[in-house]
Structures are given as structure tokens and as C-alpha cells.
Amino acid sequence: MANSLSFNTTDLSDYGLTLAHSDIPGLTQQSPSQLIQDISYSFQPKRPPKIINIDVDVMGSTRAILDSYLDDIKFIITHESAKVLKLDHITDRYWNTKLESFVGYYSSPYHWGGTITFKADDPMAYDNSATSSDHAIDSDPDTVVETTGGTGTILPVYTLTAKEDLGAITLKLENLTTDEELQWDGTLNTNSYVTVDVPNWVVSLDGTEDMADVSGQFPRLAANVANSIKVTALYSSVAGVLNIAYRKRYL
Amino acid sequence: MEPALPFILEARNSSDELLAIFENAHSISLTEELNRPPMLDFLLPADDDKLTHISQANQVWLRNYDTGAVLYKFVLGRRGDSRD
Numbered sequence: 001m002a003n004s005l006s007f008n009t010t011d012l013s014d015y016g017l018t019l020a021h022s023d024i025p026g027l028t029q030q031s032p033s034q035l036i037q038d039i040s041y042s043f044q045p046k047r048p049p050k051i052i053n054i055d056v057d058v059m060g061s062t063r064a065i066l067d068s069y070l071d072d073i074k075f076i077i078t079h080e081s082a083k084v085l086k087l088d089h090i091t092d093r094y095w096n097t098k099l100e101s102f103v104g105y106y107s108s109p110y111h112w113g114g115t116i117t118f119k120a121d122d123p124m125a126y127d128n129s130a131t132s133s134d135h136a137i138d139s140d141p142d143t144v145v146e147t148t149g150g151t152g153t154i155l156p157v158y159t160l161t162a163k164e165d166l167g168a169i170t171l172k173l174e175n176l177t178t179d180e181e182l183q184w185d186g187t188l189n190t191n192s193y194v195t196v197d198v199p200n201w202v203v204s205l206d207g208t209e210d211m212a213d214v215s216g217q218f219p220r221l222a223a224n225v226a227n228s229i230k231v232t233a234l235y236s237s238v239a240g241v242l243n244i245a246y247r248k249r250y251l
Numbered sequence: 252m253e254p255a256l257p258f259i260l261e262a263r264n265s266s267d268e269l270l271a272i273f274e275n276a277h278s279i280s281l282t283e284e285l286n287r288p289p290m291l292d293f294l295l296p297a298d299d300d301k302l303t304h305i306s307q308a309n310q311v312w313l314r315n316y317d318t319g320a321v322l323y324k325f326v327l328g329r330r331g332d333s334r335d
Contacts, residue, residue, distance in 0.1 A: 178252045179252065200274070211271060212268040212269055213269070215319070217254070217255070
């Protein structure tokens with residue numbers, strides 16, 4: 001344990017950085033409401049970005065090395081898009097963040113102390129381990145159970161693979177637990193696969209976007225419960241495969 | 252469970268086929284006035300891949316995500332860039 005942090009897979013302990021203190025805010029929700037007479041109507045809550053402040057020390061054996069470390073650190077943590085931020089002392093999860101600020105001062109020729117502030121526009125933390133579950137679909141319809149963890153609603157990627165020629169079908173994928181069902185009309189041959197990308201709201205056939213005959217809702221997974229996933233039309237006589245891939249999310 | 256979004260915006264081609272769902276649309280505003288067609292305004296991030304579907308040739312449908320009902324269908328009136 002280096003007591004440091006990594007950003008975009010680069011371990012900053014290699015640049016003399018140690019973590020003095022981290023401040024990861026808890027959970028906030030914004031729920032604006034409109035007052036009408038003596039009652040307010042509430043809008044759906046929104047979760048604002050999470051601002052993560054990290055106090056750090058950077059040490060170098062000479063002033064030149066220290067300056068070089070600071071240059072490298074600034075280069076590594078500056079990106080236009082969000083990158084993975086992991087703290088050594090939080091071993092199970094990460095955030096997708098962008099740099100807000102990098103400020104501090106030299107307390108000696110060999111030491112720089114300061115604060116790095118990251119902003120997670122997606123305030124959810126993601127589990128370090130990706131989950132990928134295969135389920136055999138051997139009846140029509142078939143219902144399988146995916147037991148999740150975490151504390152935040154999960155946005156999975158479903159891959160439904162036919163193992164026989166099914167012809168023209170209406171494929172249905174429903175999470176009975178969340179009451180969300182998606183339908184796709186099309187033709188599935190042996191080893192054809194339909195991907196339902198819930199984070200990006202895209203359905204594809206054999207890797208090519210195929211949205212023309214999609215309707216319904218993209219089925220999310222509820223956190224920390226057994227989700228019952230019902231699949232219709234993926235089986236006639238040879239079992240198809242449903243793969244569910246996701247990372248647990250934490251509020 | 253609460254729906255992911257109360258309303259969604261769909262890009263559809265001239266044959267009404269679904270092209271994409273604008274899940275990153277924000278600042279959505281619907282204006283309804285007497286004797287005028289309804290107006291829909293919304294913003295998309297500049298780097299959203301689905302921006303290509305915003306064109307004169309296509310339509311945008313406003314759908315109640317919970318019930319599935321289509322509320323209005325729109326054609327493109329104005330498209331602009333906003334940069335900070």
C-alpha cells in the first residue's frame with residue numbers, strides 16, 4: 001500500500017506523491033419543487049457532481065526532481081474527458097473524474113504540499129471488479145435471476161446470443177423486479193447476438209447498431225437484490241445464452 | 252422503481268423508424284401556444300455521437316417513457332452551437 005492515488009491507471013506514488021487527507025463527499029440530491037397554493041409538486045431528484053478534494057505531499061530528493069515530479073503529475077491528471085481515479089486506501093471502487101484544480105506551495109526545496117480537486121460529473125462510484133454472468137435460456141419464455149450488489153441502480157450491458165436459427169422474432173427482455181421491458185424485432189440466426197447497451201441506450205445486432213424496431217424501456221438492474229430477468233423468443237430447441245455485464249455502483 | 256427518465260426524445264427517420272434515443276438531452280423545454288405548433292427546445296453535449304441524427308430529414312419524437320405514449324412529433328426548426 002503506497003498511500004497514494006492512481007489516475008487513468010498511472011500510480012502517482014511513482015512521482016513522489018503521498019496522500020495526506022482525502023475528502024470524498026457523501027450523497028446529495030437536488031429535488032426542486034414548485035409551490036402551488038399550499039402544496040408543492042416535486043420534480044425527479046437529480047444528483048449533482050461529486051467534488052473530491054485530496055490533500056497531497058510530493059517529495060523529491062532535489063528541487064529539480066521535485067519540479068520534474070510536479071510537471072509529470074500535472075501532465076498525467078489533465079484530460080478533457082473523465083478518467084478513473086482510485087485511492088489506495090479505498091480498495092474496492094473508483095470514480096470517473098476530471099481535474100478541477102491543482103494548487104499548493106513549496107514548504108522546502110524537497111517538499112510540495114497542496115490540494116488536488118477532482119470533479120466526478122457522474123457522482124456514482126464503480127466497483128473495481130466487473131461482473132459478467134452467463135445464463136442459459138432453455139425455455140420460452142425463461143426467467144433467470146441476477147443477484148446484484150452495491151447501492152446504486154446498475155446500468156448493465158445484456159448480450160443475447162442465439163444458438164439456433166430462430167428466424168424473424170420479437171425478442172423481449174424484461175426485468176420483472178424493476179418492471180422494465182425492451183422489445184426488439186428482427187431475425188436471429190445461429191450465433192447471432194443482440195446487445196442491449198443500457199448505459200448508452202443502444203441496441204445492436206452482431207455489433208452493428210439496430211434501432212429501427214426497438215420499443216419499450218431499457219431494463220436496469222436494481223442494486224443489492226435478486227433481479228428476475230425474463231427472456232422471450234431466444235429459445236426454440238437449443239438453449240440460447242444471456243450474458244449480463246456490469247459494474248456494481250455505489251451512491 | 253422510478254423510471255430512468257420521465258420523458259425521452261427519439262430520433263426517427265422519415266419512415267418513422269427509430270434511429271437513436273437522446274439519453275444525454277438536457278434543458279428540455281416544451282412550449283405550447285394557441286394556434287401555433289408546439290415547440291421543443293433541448294441541448295445535447297457537443298461530443299454526443301447521436302448528434303448526427305439531428306437533421307432536417309429526421310424527426311424528433313417526445314415520448315412518455317413510463318407509459319410509452321408519444322406526446323408530440325417534431326421536425327428541426329433551428330440548430331445552433333453554444334460554446335463556453
